[in-house]
Amino acid sequence: MRYVQKNRRIYDFSLCKLCGAAGFMTGTCAISTCMACETPQCQSNGGGNGRCSVCYVGLLPGWSGNAKACRYKGCDARAVAVDGKWPVCAEHLEKRRPGYVAAQLANRDKQWICIAA
């Protein structure tokens, strides 16, 4: 199960027939679940910076450099997102951007669909 964008375009040359991604992988993308908003999605969504295409700040496991610790002093929790240049844990993300993840999830329900594959 993963989320894909409702308005995605799938071409003959798309290697992944679920999200339409072309180029750097073969076959269907692996599923990667965002550590911040917990949306399962095609791993190719992280192309460029390894971040989630739903909430834009969440880290997608499987991309290099995404195992980071929270940058807040005295907090050694695992970072789930990068806010600006700062890797932040779930608690500190919510403190810096109250309600942000929930708002992105509400938006996801308008622009993305959940498919069984």
Ligand SMILES: [Zn+2]
């Ligand atoms: Zn894909």
Ligand SMILES: [Zn+2]
């Ligand atoms: Zn996310």
Ligand SMILES: [Zn+2]
């Ligand atoms: Zn933290």
